[in-house]
Amino acid sequence: MTETEEPRREDGVIVRGPEEVDSSESAHPADTADHLESLELEEQIKFIKRLPVKEAASSIAEMGHQERIELIQRLNLGMASRVLSNMAPDDATDILASLDEELRRRLLARIPPRDRVELRELLTYDPDTAGGVMNTDALVLHQDLDTDQAINLIREQVEDKEIPYYAYVVDDENRLIGVVSLRELMIAPHTMHLEDLIQSQRLISVHHATDQEEVARLISNYNFLALPVVDEEGKFLGVVTVDDVINIIHEEASEDMQSMVGAGMDETTESPWFYSVKKRIPWLLLNMVNSAVAAYVVHLFEDNIAKITILAVLMPVVGNMAGNSGQQALAVMIRQIAVEKFERKKFWLGVIREARIGFVNGMMLGGAIFCVVWVLTQNVALSGVAGAAMWLDMFVGCTAGASIPLMLQELGRDPAQASTIFLTTITDSVGFLSLLSLAGLVLLGG
């Protein structure tokens, strides 16, 4: 009886029933995976060898990407291939795709032929597409079955399937013609044919080459639990499930935030540190080249700075404010592109919105800097120059911040990639140019 036990609480999470333990008799694979990750590699291997192979497979599947690759590489070939063939095919494919050619070949050779054919096929899909994230363990039913036959078949098969709440209805050529949920089957009359059950259904499926972001958007937009994947002829290939979508959304959010500043898209705090060094260096170099533009602008006005050194004090303030203001526009636009379907007109209207915001915020903060400089120097001309340069630059920053991701998107590039680097080049250059040239005109008479 579960009632007699005292539920355990931790941070508002309440767990009743068997304790999660090393022996992992009834532990959830995600918990076993957490436990595994806390161990050294040698310990992991010992632990895995003690587990039944199915449990070992599902636990390794739940580990972080980097961690599970390292573990699989260190298991002996026999063990590794048994684990892979007992894993959901999409997870096994993810792992195999990240191993080097030679090891992959040797592991595949030891996997039973039926699974091998499937894994080989899955390996041909681009990992960022529906084909690359789909699962092939689905309930497939022929259209001629009736409800009772379907329910019996499901009772036999369901244990092995990853998506036990939908069944996919196909015709003689394995073309997908409908989806039924267990709930619909339970409610439907006993001898109704599946064909009739799905008759007026609106069926949404995706081609295997559809981008995973689009798949995630469809599933989250329609609140689906799974979305079927088909080939050119409409033949059923597999399904993408909602838990894959959660991973996709996390992954895309990390990619956006990290690529925005030129960090590696797939970096985590557990990536080897030298991997991060390699990933970031090219973007830092780009940033240096771009900084040279702003530096050149300053160089053109070195004479002015020598005469009015306070300009060097104001330069970083103006550049910094416009950069920050532009990054605000950038962040909102990148998230909008991530969450909503891209509609050209609507998104470009967003640029006008940001231009307005930049104009007003620029005016307010430009006014503020005018006051501060005036209080400190009692020099109205200098204060005016600082205020005007900041106003202009914040306006430009917001407009550029909103435009950069859209331009990258229109060019077919990742809308986030290195966007802050491009933005800073613009805001620094425009800021220094306006501040230093205006100062030359107003304070030094040209």
Place this chain on the structure above:
Amino acid sequence: MTETEEPRREDGVIVRGPEEVDSSESAHPADTADHLESLELEEQIKFIKRLPVKEAASSIAEMGHQERIELIQRLNLGMASRVLSNMAPDDATDILASLDEELRRRLLARIPPRDRVELRELLTYDPDTAGGVMNTDALVLHQDLDTDQAINLIREQVEDKEIPYYAYVVDDENRLIGVVSLRELMIAPHTMHLEDLIQSQRLISVHHATDQEEVARLISNYNFLALPVVDEEGKFLGVVTVDDVINIIHEEASEDMQSMVGAGMDETTESPWFYSVKKRIPWLLLNMVNSAVAAYVVHLFEDNIAKITILAVLMPVVGNMAGNSGQQALAVMIRQIAVEKFERKKFWLGVIREARIGFVNGMMLGGAIFCVVWVLTQNVALSGVAGAAMWLDMFVGCTAGASIPLMLQELGRDPAQASTIFLTTITDSVGFLSLLSLAGLVLLGG
């Protein structure tokens, strides 16, 4: 027959069956919501009045947050209250919570008493907690029922429920003691009691005050489709479903990216532009105050700049590179906190990792700037000063970028909030201080 129709394709998405149309006989609420959002407010109202109230409710529920609030505010009270009482309680609560006090009171007064009591209760939960996002329309079964009785009850009730794949088992006092899936019910022997079916189950539930991020992490970690929510006494209150989690993850990712640079957490390109102005101004002011620190550092060395104006050219390059490098560390750390459970030791080890990266990248890019400056000026001392300042500042930037979100987290604050603003203050100040003071020592002899 669906087979006779030609499937429609668009971007790899294949749709079979009834076309989505204005009359919306069989359109998915998400499509109707898209259609609604493309209309002017007046047109939306006309369109809604033509729909059956249930469809109107589910379509409005699928609209963007801002859009659905505006629409509800413009409907007459009778229509609005009918729509709200036909909506899933969690969506109705979201809308009601965003209306002004007076309108909320008047709408609630017109909602049938049973629904009203429920909505009033839901309104008491913090919107960012399990209680705030949970749904109360769940299948609840008493522990004494047997499988057949349970299936019959489900057949009667299932149409109205939002989560038709799990049923929640409770005791006499409505305390949650187990969960059964439709699949388990289908496979189990006909007369087995639910109590026995759930006997050795490990049940995970959350308290209503649990943060929604924690709920999202549990659901995505365990690949749950739904997670039950209980009160202090373990009484069943409702469930959070996986589609809510997708929204939570999107929301949290937007909040992180936007709050990092001081934009409003909930801004979108459709927010009224003046709303964004108001949200951003305080952070821009903070940024200006922080910039003043860096500006003050420059001010201390104005004499040096007057003598060696090229320092003003190098200043933005050093500040910019260290800022970029620090933002890379910041982005990786913020995403890590978003995706993984917070473990103090592991995360602080991430800071050491970033310090290493900063040290090596700083050395490489510092070396690059040394070469560039030397080529341009043939001045070894100046080149050395520029290289050393950049090296030091990039090292500090990476270390600070990784530490800031952790420190905010330890202080119980949002780890992303204004983090780039704090970071820039540090990188600018340290960069200018090291560049200008080193230049003073080396080039001007102190």
